[in-house]
Amino acid sequence: MTDAANEVLYEVADHIAVITLNAPERMNTISGPMLNDLARLLTEANEDRNVRVVILTGKGRAFCAGLDLRKERDGNGLSAASSPTTINLRNTPPTVLQAMDKPTICAVNGGAAGYGMDTALGCDIRIMAESSKLAAAFVKRGVVPESGGTWLLPRMLGWAKASELIFTGRTLSARECLEWGLANEVVPDADLMNRARAIAREIAANAPLAVQASKRMMRMGLNENFSDHVHHVYLQLLPLFKTQDMAEGMKAFMEKREAKFEGR
Numbered sequence: 229m230t231d232a233a234n235e236v237l238y239e240v241a242d243h244i245a246v247i248t249l250n251a252p253e254r255m256n257t258i259s260g261p262m263l264n265d266l267a268r269l270l271t272e273a274n275e276d277r278n279v280r281v282v283i284l285t286g287k288g289r290a291f292c293a294g295l296d297l298r299k300e301r302d303g304n305g306l307s308a309a310s311s312p313t314t315i316n317l318r319n320t321p322p323t324v325l326q327a328m329d330k331p332t333i334c335a336v337n338g339g340a341a342g343y344g345m346d347t348a349l350g351c352d353i354r355i356m357a358e359s360s361k362l363a364a365a366f367v368k369r370g371v372v373p374e375s376g377g378t379w380l381l382p383r384m385l386g387w388a389k390a391s392e393l394i395f396t397g398r399t400l401s402a403r404e405c406l407e408w409g410l411a412n413e414v415v416p417d418a419d420l421m422n423r424a425r426a427i428a429r430e431i432a433a434n435a436p437l438a439v440q441a442s443k444r445m446m447r448m449g450l451n452e453n454f455s456d457h458v459h460h461v462y463l464q465l466l467p468l469f470k471t472q473d474m475a476e477g478m479k480a481f482m483e484k485r486e487a488k489f490e491g492r
Contacts, residue, residue, distance in 0.1 A: 234250060234265065235249070235250050235251050235259065235261055235262040235265060236248065236249060236250055236262055236265040236266050236269055237250045237287070238269045238272075238273075240273075240276070240278060240279055242429065242432065243278060243279060243280040243281065243432040243436075244279070244280070244281050244282075244283060244425065244428045244429070244432060245273040245276070245279045245281070245282045245283070245330075246282075246283045246285065247266065247269050247270065247273065247282060247283070247284050247285075248284075248285050248286065248287050249262065249266070249284075249285070249286040249287060249291070249292055250287045251287075251296075252286075252287045252288025252289070252290070253288075254293075254296060255288065255289070255290035255292070255293035255338075255339065256286045256287065256288065256290050256291060256292040256293065256344070257292065257293050257294055257295060257296035257344075258292060258294065258295050258296055258343050258344070259296045262296075263320065263321065266321045267319050267320055267321050267324045270282065270284075270321060270324045270325060270328065271319075271324055273328075273330060274324075274328045274329060274330050277491055279330060280330065280331075280431065280432040280436045280439070280491070281330060281331050281332075281333065281428040281431045281432050282328070282330050282331070282332045282333070283332075283333045283334075283335055283421075283424050283425065283428055284332060284333070284334050284335070284347070284348075284351055285334070285335040285336075285337050285420075285421065285424070286337050286338065286344075287337075288337075288338070289337075289338045289339075290337075290338040290339045290340075290344075291334075291336045291337050291338050291339065291340040291344055291348060291360065292340055292341070292343065292344025292347060292348075293339055293340075293341050293342070293344055294341045294342030294343045294344055294345075294365075295342060295343050320375070321347055321350070321375075322346055322347060322350050322375040322376040325347070325350035325351060326350060326376070326447070328443075329440040329441075329443055329444055330440060330443075331352050331353070331431050331439060331440075331443060332350075332351040332352050332353070333351060333352065333353045333354075333355060333424050333427060333428055334347075334348045334351035334353070334354045334355070335355050335357075335420050335421055335423075335424035336348055336354055336355065336356040336357060336360040336362075336402075336411075336420075337357050337360060337417070337420055338357065338359065338360050338361075339360065339361050339363060340360065340361070340362050340363065341362075341363035341365055341399075342363070342365060342366060342369070342373075342374075342375075343374070343375050345362045345363060345364060345373075345377065346373055346374075346375035346376045346377045346380070347375065348362065349362075349376065349377065349380045349381070349384070349410070350375075350376055350380065352443070353412050353427065354405075354410065354411045354412055355411070355412060355413050355414075355415060355420060355423050355424045355427065356402040356405055356406070356411045356413070356414050356415075356420075357402065357414075357415065357416070357417040357420045358402055358403075358414055358415065358416055358417055359402070359417050360402045361399055361400060361401050361402060361405075362399070362400045362405055362410060363399040363400075364377070364393050364394055364396075364397055364398060364399070364400075365397045365399070366394070366397060367394065367395065367396075367397045368397040373394060377394065378394070381393060381394060383450065384409065384410065385408060385409065385410070389408065393408075402414045433486075433489075434489065435471075435473040435474070435476075435477055435487070435489045435491075436473075436489060436491040437468060437471055437473055437491055437492075438468060438473065438474075438477075441464050441468060444464070445457070445460065445461050445464055448460055471492060472490060472492045473487075473489045473490065473491065473492060476488060476489060476490075477489070
């Protein structure tokens with residue numbers, strides 16, 4: 229695990245990487261250094277063959293309350309990662325999350341507002357603590373969902389519900405997020421990480437190359453017609469036929485036992 233003084237903590241155990249936003253005194257608002265560290269650690273987890281699933285969470289009573297406006301005034305905010313006239317979005321957390329092949333689970337431990345909400349939505353699965361909430365307060369601050377929300381929400385909710393949420397700047401409780409389809413599960417606060425880890429272990433027990441290929445195909449399918457997509461799935465399937473994991477999966481099925489996958 230990284231030193232506790234760092235703004236983002238990182239640990240790996242049992243093929244699960246846990247990335248924790250670590251600025252509880254300011255509700256994990258995003259500073260320039262935190263932005264860079266989070267993107268770097270997400271990339272590291274995605275490239276680590278030992279990692280099969282990533283859990284993203286926050287320390288303290290908030291997941292992430294958005295951008296740190298105080299840091300922005302001091303020159304250590306979002307603009308610290310950019311030049312005075314451009315913003316490099318290629319290596320920011322929302323872009324990195326969207327490109328990751330490893331499955332991601334957001335364990336939403338508290339309020340997720342603005343940039344924090346978009347980051348949570350960028351994960352594949354969201355497990356929310358009972359006391360947590362998503363706050364789409366962008367228009368209340370005079371800005372747009374700057375980190376993926378305008379792309380994600382219409383796809384997740386449909387145009388009408390996404391419009392309602394974005395245009396009103398409404399805050400949704402965990403239970404409302406579940407009703408709207410933005411959360412997979414809502415659990416008691418004390419059970420959040422245990423439940424997130426349980427789902428991560430279930431995913432990690434499967435053939436990692438197949439899981440990653442499935443995610444890659446799902447992502448491609450968002451922008452393809454059916455015929456093109458089926459063709460690309462077939463091309464992805466061919467190399468999987470040659471993996472040790474596929475042979476192990478078939479053998480384990482015939483022998484009626486749990487498979488032991490190695491990611492090869």
